[in-house]
Amino acid sequence: MMNTRVALCLIFASFLCGAYGAKITFVNKCSYTVWPGTLTSAQKPQLSKTGFELPSGQTTSVDTPTPWEGRFWARTGCSTSSGKFTCATANCGDQLECNGAGAVPPATLAELHIEANGGQDFYDISNVDGSNLPMSIAPEGGSGDCKPSSCPADLNAECPAELQMKDGSGKVVACKSACVAFNEPKYCCTGEFSTPEKCTPTQYSEYFEQRCPQAYSYAYDDKSSTFTCFQGPNYTITFCP
Incomplete structure (x- = not known):
């Protein structure tokens, strides 16, 4: 006979037992290994995987609860040659599992609210x-517009010199935003520039916008960059789509 606990879980799962949210599938189409990281917002419990290795051509997944909010990214150029785990870009504290630490900019982010x-x-x-x-x-699934959001361009290739982040060999491994590069209110949408009316596109945000119009290029780039879907879809995050 079904015990009371199981019965309550079945009837009131979303309220009592931590209902299933979505399956997040990670696909690496890059020609190199990446090390994805996950971060749950608002200091809530982290997902079962917060950092892992994903070789080229490989796929893995993680489940979220519901509701859930957080972000995903991929680290590049990671190794343990120095005796500790370090990455050329998007590090999260010199550890394979990010354990609640976010990506050190510059880093491309996938942001999700379920x-x-x-x-x-x-x-x-x-x-x-x-x-x-x-x-x-x-x-994957769901109802409504449910369109993909993508930044397929290699923004490192033509990154303005003043935004370039290089490794020890001089190779450009990431492209900083103007906020990251200069830390000025007009680029970071802070201080007197903390409203959509005052914080407008710049020559630097336009570099990102022109190449990836579906992605956020600066903080108030909401109109063309926020996507929605209803009815509990799963999600696929692809690196180098």
Whole structure:
């Protein structure tokens, strides 16, 4: 006979037992290994995987609860040659598992808000913290517009000199946003520039916008960069789509 606990779980799962949210599938189409990281917002419990290795051509997945909000990214150029785990870009504290630490900019981000009970999810690709590799996020299933958000361009290739981040050999491994590079309110949308009316596109945000119009190029780039989907879709995050 079904015990009371199991019965309650079945009837009131979303309220009592931590209902299933979405399956997030990570696909690496880059020609090199990446090390994805995950971060749950608002200091809530982290996902079962917060950092892992993903070789070229490989796929893996992680489940989220509902509601859930957080971000995903990929580290590049990671190794343990120095005796500790370090990455050329998007490091999260010199550790394979990020364990609640975010990506050190510049880093391309996939941001996701999953609503409970089949409500409206929000998701986007963001270059607000700069870019270290091409990336996309696409819902699987669901209802509504449910379009993919993608930044397929290699923004490192033509990155303005003043935004370039280079490794020890002089190779450009990431492209900083103007906020990351200069830390000025007009680029970071802070201080007197903390409203959409005052914080407008710049020559630097336009570099990102022209090459990846679906992705956030600066903090208030909402109109063309926020995507929505209803009815509990799963999501696929692709590196180098």
